[in-house]
Amino acid sequence: MSIAFIGLGIMGSPMAANLVRAGYDVTGYDVTQDRVDQLVDRGGHAARSVAEAVKGADTVITMLPDSPQVEQVAPTIVDHGGPDLLYIDMSTIRPDTSRWIAGQGIRSLDAPVSGGEKGAIDATLSIMVGGDPQDFERALPLLKAVGKTIVHVGPSGAGQTVKAANQLVVGGIYGLVAEAIVLLEASGVDPGKGLDVLAGGLAGSRILELKRRSMVAREFAPGFRIDLHHKDMGIALAAAREAGLALPLTGQVAQLVAAARAQGHGALDHSALLKVIERLNS
CATH class of the missing domain: 1.10.1040.10 (N-(1-d-carboxylethyl)-l-norvaline Dehydrogenase; domain 2)
Structure with a gap:
């Protein structure tokens, strides 16, 4: 499975590295080039834009600071993603933003995490997931690569x-x-x-x-x-x-x-x- 990972900060960087370690083909993008370079050093691939990262990916994960950043990149993900793309937003944002994403005609899950930087490094995060149960089952193997407690808690927005x-x-x-x-x-x-x-x-x-x-x-x-x-x-x-x-x-x-x-x-x-x-x- 090929994964586009958007947002390689304190949490996103170790999470993306753990996905690489688990055998996934991960392409990363971040506004800070040094963070992308770190992912490449760990076995991932670099993208120069969100669109480049998303193209050809089976799954897109975003780990961004707030709702405005997610709202900014979501249309690009929708426009450049394939017909069977699964979009997993692991940022912490407003529940209404997660419901808005779900209404954009794309398969999506809101999957915010708890556990801090140490949990991200150790792949022991707690992950609370909202969205369609079938999409949750599809995402579960890769979520297990970054977390330990993973629970589907309800429809879109419930995770948030x-x-x-x-x-x-x-x-x-x-x-x-x-x-x-x-x-x-x-x-x-x-x-x-x-x-x-x-x-x-x-x-x-x-x-x-x-x-x-x-x-x-x-x-x-x-x-x-x-x-x-x-x-x-x-x-x-x-x-x-x-x-x-x-x-x-x-x-x-x-x-x-x-x-x-x-x-x-x-x-x-x-x-x-x-x-x-x-x-x-x-």
Whole structure:
């Protein structure tokens, strides 16, 4: 199977490399040439445009920052793709954009991911998939090359709704871990040892497992940037409005993420919510 992979950033680059490693013929395109060159070094092929990447591909995967970028490339994918092309968008975007893609006369799945850069590198991502069940079955072998937990959650747009729920939970946990660190330190307790105990009990989470030590050390190299989580919280709030729901904790977490961005931390990892909590208490 030949795959066109559009968007080779922090997440897309290791995902495309894992597809090459799994034996797929992968042609990549990104606006940054160095990222395309890295894919070629790993055994993939280079394209000079979206149209060139898509031509002759059986499947197209996009991993882009936001809905406008997806809306920009989708018409090119439709125009240059073959009649049996499957388009899998693995970006995190608005559910209505995924439904719009599905209405363009092309077989499509929305398949956003969770697991961060490490999950992308290790091919252990969680993938929530919306779209036709038959298209999901066709895509499943290649999704298994990049992820571990892969679930068809409903029709087009459903994957993005589940991802919105994921992001509000992730943001909330980061905020609470940040508050725990501030409380422990202010009380004269070693935060590293304190979080070690929390990680082994009911409060344990994937975030505590992966991020507690880097948060205590104030190391915020981006695995997933505050800027992107800010975008995702906007998607979650918009989904809540569309469903006619009040999600008060989600709103508060969204404000913390917005504050981190306003304070100039947008390029840092989303665990940098700790900097906002520290500033509130300084």
